[in-house]
Amino acid sequence: MNFKDDRRGVSVRKELFLGTPCPLCGLTAGVWVGPIEEGITDNIRADFPRWSPEEGACERCIDAYTPPRLI
Numbered sequence: 001m002n003f004k005d006d007r008r009g010v011s012v013r014k015e016l017f018l019g020t021p022c023p024l025c026g027l028t029a030g031v032w033v034g035p036i037e038e039g040i041t042d043n044i045r046a047d048f049p050r051w052s053p054e055e056g057a058c059e060r061c062i063d064a065y066t067p068p069r070l071i
Ligand SMILES: [Zn+2]
Pocket: 022, 023, 024, 025, 026, 027, 057, 058, 059, 060, 061
């Protein structure tokens, strides 16, 4: 994993998704998107097969789908 690329992705995505409804829960609290761990994206895709990490997710959803080993 390239740390530099991750940081750049975070800033771009934060701009894109600020104030955007979360694609998972639909709440408009402002979608937080950063580098999402592979284990989390796998869990989200189990419930939302058409979701992709680029769409982002709010912090609550990220927390909800975080495997216990990553907390
Ligand atoms: Zn959400």
